């Protein structure tokens with residue numbers, strides 16, 4: 001008889017420094033679906049879920065689609081959302097007949113209002129219902145926080161191996177394949193070790209050394225038939241919680257091999273941590289550079305600390321504030337989230353001037369607002385289409401929007417920014433980046449392709465925000481002791497991997 005596998009999905013990358021709670025609506029605008037509708041949705045996209053489905057079916061298994069709640073990066077998840085996930089998962093566990101396993105598509109760095117380790121909690125919940133003899137396999141983001149609870153309750157754990165992430169499907173396929181192997185009674189042993197290491201996502205990529213070498217090494221072990229699978233995580237660092245770390249997982253046919261290579265990879269990952277930080281400049285240094293006008297083309301000030309794509313709010317106004325304080329005459333363009341100011345602009349009307357208080361109202365410890373006379377240049381319903389290349393043709397809606405000019409600075413103000421690395425978030429609103437001296441881009445890596453050709457220079461700013469690369473800017477309250485880059489003891493050696 002075909003092995004029957006229930007597949008569920010829960011995906012949100014939490015930034016605990018983002019003060020806005022992620023409600024069900026942010027999952028509704030991602031994926032919120034169940035049963036056949038969910039399966040149909042995933043069959044048309046190269047998703048992690050789709051990879052699991054194909055691996056199960058290739059092994060002769062039968063897929064039972066459950067529930068998916070999928071959102072992008074945001075703040076802490078509302079308890080209501082997690083309760084819905086549990087309630088609907090329980091429904092499928094109870095009413096799906098005999099199951100041989102539950103396979104999961106997860107992010108892995110997800111915090112709810114009540115639970116720091118939502119994915120571990122979810123897996124443990126399922127384990128308690130289905131018992132020890134059924135198989136749980138799960139695919140995760142590379143930035144997952146793989147906790148003890150996850151490792152104790154899952155039989156196979158597989159993370160993305162690319163950053164920027166391009167292997168969603170492949171990761172699901174790996175997890176599905178490992179799960180089906182275990183069900184078939186073939187030997188699969190999982191070993192793992194966790195490094196007390198936080199590095200900012202803007203500081204490394206699998207396309208370049210040194211992180212690429214770790215990934216290349218893992219891939220070579222699989223190619224040479226030494227191991228079945230590996231994962232090497234640098235956890236998403238904006239989680240102020242008491243259990244957090246970067247984890248290496250290896251699956252092999254025997255325990256000794258799994259442990260040996262997990263130790264090997266962990267040592268390499270630990271050794272490169274100092275080289276995984278971005279080069280950053282102060283906002284003033286970047287303004288100086290733009291004012292010198294030697295680059296001929298616009299200076300792009302990248303502000304990943306406030307990137308909505310990365311889980312931050314998008315309400316920072318620090319660059320406009322500095323331009324204003326300096327009395328700079330640079331022609332500058334940017335966007336900011338500020339629903340209050342949008343409301344005011346609509347009542348002031350196009351072409352009219354008023355005293356505005358723009359941005360800096362939501363994220364704690366970010367200066368602002370900018371209090372200044374501004375002229376309303378444009379009002380908009382906020383709908384635009386991405387130019388890409390990533391997400392080309394994808395429809396976006398930033399809510400109601402306006403453009404306010406303060407001196408030579410044009411600020412697109414909107415209710416809920418999205419696709420912040422795509423130039424259309426400015427261009428569509430009449431801020432043509434090519435025509436400006438300085439453009440603020442609130443994104444991590446996505447913007448490089450469209451902005452590269454028009455940029456005189458791309459500079460990463462050391463700014464505050466819920467996604468700041470400079471991790472020492474935050475007031476950490478809950479982190480465990482002995483954590484890099486804060487207080488890791490001199491001469492620390494990674495803990496030896498153990499079988500999980």
Ligand SMILES: [Zn+2]
Pocket residue numbers: 141142143165
């Ligand atoms: Zn990620």
